[in-house]
Amino acid sequence: MSRDFLALLQQARSDGRPLIWDGAVGTQLIARGLVGRVSEEWNLSRPDAIRAIHADYFAAGAIAGQTNTFGGNRLKLKTAGLEDKLLMINVQAVEAARAACPAEGFVAGNIGPTGQLIAPAGALAPEEAQEVFEEQARVLVSAEVDLFSLETFFDLEEAKAAVAGVRQASDLPVIASMTFRRTRRGYFTINGVTPEAAAAGLIEAGADVVGANCTIGPADMKDLARAFRQATDAPLIFQPNAGNPRLVEGKEVYEQGAEEFAREAVALKEAGANILGACCGSTPEFIRRLAEKVERR
Ligand SMILES: [Zn+2]
Incomplete structure (x- = not known):
């Protein structure tokens, strides 16, 4: 299955047609009543809701479902008092995605940052971060994900530790994505990482696919691409x-409609x-x- 993914990606690339990924889980959970809990807890208490969200994205045309495990590493779970549930949170997330996944689809083990700063800015040693990511990756592999999707990193050292940790656990395909702001001087993560440094560092660490997610809308992402x-x-x-989010009473609000988003996002292909x-x-x-527009070319 894993080899199939990179082959499919290669084929899509030579056809000049991008593969379609999925979208936000958080907003879908809130729509189903998630309030005041960490979303990963729903893998235990509401696996039916998680499965339904995946099913909706697959039905919409996504080729992959990213597991609801963005905060499923030990350090992040600890802040919610859930570190002793790491195994089941990650396993049940994969099972929910797999249950919704069509035969031709893929389940991508999703991994996000630890929420802690790497030394010297913070107390977390890069080696310790790598072990934390390796631990989560081993659980996701044991539950039989098809590939990995690492995303929303802003610290290159942490992102590299995540790729290296996953590589210790598996030889499955690894996607690694960081998050950038647009400035007058170009694109930077909040840590000052450039797209050039991210691409080089992540590929050297072992990523198969690199890129960017979150923070900005599709129009602002074009020059980043x-x-x-x-x-x-x-x-x-x-x-x-x-x-691009608008701040309303301290909360980020997203106002772009699906049609405008798709029109702007499909331009990222070029x-x-x-x-x-x-x-x-x-x-x-x-x-x-988005899938319709890619289909139409
Ligand atoms: Zn986001």
Whole structure:
């Protein structure tokens, strides 16, 4: 299955047609009543809801479902008092995605940051971070994910530790994506990482696919995609937000509609995207419109 994914990606690339990824889980959970809990807890208490969200994204045209395990590493779970449930949280997330996954689809083990700062900025040693990611990756492998999707990293050292940890646990395909802001001087993560440094560092650490997700909408991501494409020949993934967020009473609100999102996101194809999905504020409708536009070329 894993080899199939990279072959499929290669085929899509030579056809000039990006693979369609999935969209936000968080907004879908909130729509189903998630309040005041960490979303990973729902893998235990509401696996039916998690499975239904995956089913909606697959039905909309996504080729892969990213497991609801973004915060499923030991350090992140600990902040919610759930570290002793790491095994079942990750296993049941994979089972929920697999139950919704069509025969031709893929289950991508999703891994996000630890939430802690790597030394010297913080107390977490890179080796310790790598072990934390390796632990989560081993559980996801044991539950039989098809590939890995690492995303929303802003610290290159932590992102490299995540790729290295996954590589210790498995030889499955690894997608590694960081999150960038647009400035007048170009694109940077909040730690000052450039797309060029991200592409080089992540590929050297062992990633098969690199790219960017979150923080900005599809229009602002176009030049970022170009910068990645100039920096590397590797396959590229982009998952923009539903437009740039607007701050309303301290909360980020996404106001872009599915049609406008899809129109702007499909233009990322020309900029070099080989996989296209969506991040915060998106719904299955965003993926459906995006899939239609990619299909139409
Ligand atoms: Zn996001």
